[in-house]
Every structure is written in structure tokens, then in C-alpha cells.
Amino acid sequence: MNKLALYCRSGFEKEVAAEITEKATALGVFGFARVIDNSGYVIFECYQTGEADRLAREIPFDSLIFARQMIVVSDLLEELPPVDRITPIIQQYQLISTQIKFNRNNDIWVETADTNEAKELLGFCRKFTVPLRSALKKQGWLMGESHQKSGLNLHCFFIKSNACYVGYSYSDNHSPHFMGIPRLKFPIDAPSRSTLKLEEAILTFIPQTEEAKRLNETMLAVDLGACPGGWTYQLVKRGLFVYAVDHGKMAASLHDTGRIEHCPEDGFKFQPPKRKQIHWLVCDMVEKPSRITALIGKWLLNGWCRETIFNLKLPMKKRYAEVQLCLQKLADELHSHGLKFHLQAKHLYHDREEITVYIQIK
Numbered sequence: 001m002n003k004l005a006l007y008c009r010s011g012f013e014k015e016v017a018a019e020i021t022e023k024a025t026a027l028g029v030f031g032f033a034r035v036i037d038n039s040g041y042v043i044f045e046c047y048q049t050g051e052a053d054r055l056a057r058e059i060p061f062d063s064l065i066f067a068r069q070m071i072v073v074s075d076l077l078e079e080l081p082p083v084d085r086i087t088p089i090i091q092q093y094q095l096i097s098t099q100i101k102f103n104r105n106n107d108i109w110v111e112t113a114d115t116n117e118a119k120e121l122l123g124f125c126r127k128f129t130v131p132l133r134s135a136l137k138k139q140g141w142l143m144g145e146s147h148q149k150s151g152l153n154l155h156c157f158f159i160k161s162n163a164c165y166v167g168y169s170y171s172d173n174h175s176p177h178f179m180g181i182p183r184l185k186f187p188i189d190a191p192s193r194s195t196l197k198l199e200e201a202i203l204t205f206i207p208q209t210e211e212a213k214r215l216n217e218t219m220l221a222v223d224l225g226a227c228p229g230g231w232t233y234q235l236v237k238r239g240l241f242v243y244a245v246d247h248g249k250m251a252a253s254l255h256d257t258g259r260i261e262h263c264p265e266d267g268f269k270f271q272p273p274k275r276k277q278i279h280w281l282v283c284d285m286v287e288k289p290s291r292i293t294a295l296i297g298k299w300l301l302n303g304w305c306r307e308t309i310f311n312l313k314l315p316m317k318k319r320y321a322e323v324q325l326c327l328q329k330l331a332d333e334l335h336s337h338g339l340k341f342h343l344q345a346k347h348l349y350h351d352r353e354e355i356t357v358y359i360q361i362k
């Protein structure tokens with residue numbers, strides 16, 4: 001096994017390729033990324049066998065920005081006979097079981113890429129899961145528990161109904177979601193669909209066991225570029241009081257909560273109200289990434305907030321280079337002022353041409 005499959009949003013394959021190549025090289029693992037534009041995945045082929053497994057263990061999944069999932073895979077199994085796709089897959093797992101510790105794995109996910117064409121396969125994937133799961137159980141390979149934090153999760157990644165990659169991910173170093181996509185339901189009383197971006201960001205960056213401690217009614221937040229209020233809604237829902245900064249109008253339902261103050265001001269000039277200690281800064285303004293990271297840097301260096309979630313809009317061609325440049329500059333600045341912090345960035349499912357960044361001052 002010398003390949004990694006990485007899932008992503010369709011159109012972001014080059015970013016994933018750049019990212020995985022850089023991370024692998026940093027670990028002394030060399031290979032090349034096979035990119036098919038708009039396919040929704042990238043295959044990174046290592047020059048040496050066994051190295052893909054090492055990457056799946058040693059590249060912290062949280063450090064990947066553009067990849068939604070990371071799995072070690074076999075060569076592509078092609079021309080699977082429609083009457084019995086299971087036997088070749090089981091044979092492939094038999095081979096895998098000779099190479100790594102392979103018993104009592106958590107669950108099997110039969111997946112496909114997140115593209116319109118591949119989505120047509122989803123119905124097939126769902127149906128196929130049932131017989132495949134029982135065949136794997138018969139071999140004693142499966143416990144059927146998908147939320148374990150250790151062990152392996154098995155994946156069959158179909159790119160056509162007769163062709164799939166067979167593989168696994170490490171449950172302590174992968175996305176815990178089927179196809180790497182958290183399923184969130186749009187709250188009907190939210191003012192805008194972009195509310196799901198902040199909800200997914202909170203789910204991604206803040207352990208659920210800590211959420212009540214990290215976001216609660218004792219805290220004040222500032223939302224820069226807040227209108228009509230989808231992000232503010234998520235904060236108010238968790239009890240925070242929000243200064244909503246935007247020249248536009250906030251949804252009346254948010255005013256009715258008594259938990260917001262609308263500040264019709266320029267987000268680049270706004271400063272925290274006097275004698276108020278702001279804990280959270282969130283920012284969804286449509287601006288150049290370099291301007292946004294400079295603004296966030298100003299807030300953190302002035303001690304105006306402790307935690308922040310913000311978007312970087314990426315309409316440019318060289319998206320990976322732009323992200324690296326802006327985040328590195330911001331990190332260097334925080335370091336040079338002696339600040340200790342945790343920084344994580346992710347291209348979330350609900351992000352389009354943008355990524356979401358989280359920083360916590362330690």
C-alpha cells in the first residue's frame with residue numbers, strides 16, 4: 001500500500017496536492033500527487049511501500065486545510081463484477097491484513113467523491129454497505145462502531161460503480177464524518193444560510209466536551225461583517241452577548257433576543273467598547289485575506305480578544321500560496337510578540353471559495 005486518497009471540495013484538488021506534497025516532504029516521504037480537475041479527490045502515490053501508512057499516522061489530520069478526509073488505499077480495483085463486488089474487496093483487505101494490525105476495526109464507510117456525477121453513486125454506496133459490512137464481520141474484522149477514537153476505520157471509495165479504492169483511516173487521525181462531511185441541519189429561525197459555516201467551524205475547532213466552557217452566557221463577542229446575522233445567531237444561541245458590526249441591517253429576531261448591540265461602523269476601525277473584555281472575535285467580511293489577517297493580528301496583539309474564528313476569501317488562482325503567506329505572516333507576528341497560541345485552518349464543507357481559521361491565545 002503506497003497511496004493516500006484525500007477527499008476535497010470539487011475544484012480544490014490542486015490545493016490538496018500542494019498541501020500533501022509539502023507535508024509529506026517535511027516528513028522525508030517523497031511521491032507525487034495525481035490530480036484530476038474537479039474530481040473531488042487526490043491520490044498521493046509514495047515512492048516507497050508502507051510510506052502511505054506512515055503519512056496517515058504522522059501528518060496530523062487537523063493540520064490539513066484543504067483535505068476533508070485522509071485514507072490509505074490500495075491500487076484501484078477495476079472492472080468489479082456487478083454480481084460479486086465483495087470477493088475482490090475482501091481479498092484486498094486480506095492482503096492489507098498481512099501488512100498492518102488488522103482486527104476489530106470500527107466500521108466500514110462506502111463512499112464516493114463530493115461531485116454531482118459521483119453523487120449519483122451514493123444510493124449504490126448505501127445499499128452496498130449492508131452486504132459488505134456483514135462480509136467483513138464474518139471475517140471478524142469489524143466491530144461496527146463508527147465513533148471510536150482509536151483503531152482503524154475501513155473505507156471503500158467508489159469512483160464508478162465498478163471501480164473502487166479499498167483502504168482505511170486511523171480513527172484518531174481522520175475526519176469522523178462520512179465522506180468527511182458533517183451533516184448539519186439549517187435552523188429555520190436563522191437569518192442566513194452562512195450560519196452553517198460558523199456552526200461547522202465550532203464543531204470542527206472546539207471539542208464538544210469543551211463547548212459549554214468555551215462559549216457561554218458569561219462571554220462577550222464581536223462579529224465583524226455581521227449582517228444579516230447568521231454568525232451572530234450561533235453565538236447568541238450559545239448565550240453570548242454580541243456586538244454586531246456592519247452598516248447593513250441585522251435580523252429583527254436577533255434584536256428581539258436582547259443579546260445583541262448593532263454597531264453600524266467600519267469593521268476595520270471598530271474597537272471593543274470601553275471597559276468591556278471581549279472573549280470572542282468572529283469575522284466574515286469580504287476582503288483581501290492579507291487585510292483580514294492584519295486586522296485579526298491587531299485584535300490579538302492588543303489583547304482585545306482571546307479566541308477568534310474568521311474567514312479568508314480566496315477568489316485568486318494561487319489559493320494555497322495565498323493562505324500559507326497570510327497565515328505564516330500572522331503566526332510570525334504573534335510569535336514575535338511572545339504570544340502562545342493554537343492556530344488551525346480548514347476548508348469547511350459549508351465554505352465555498354474561502355477557508356475558516358481558528359486561533360486561541362493560550
Ligand SMILES: C[S@@+](CC[C@H](N)C(=O)[O-])C[C@H]1O[C@@H](n2cnc3c(N)ncnc32)[C@H](O)[C@@H]1O
Binds near residue numbers: 194247
Ligand atoms: C458574507 S456577509 C456576512 C454574513 C454573516 N456572517 C451572516 O452569517 O449573516 C459580509 C458582510 O460584511 C459586511 N462588510 C463588508 N465590509 C465591511 C466593513 N469594512 N465593515 C463592516 N462590515 C463590512 C457586509 O456589509 C456584509 O454584510
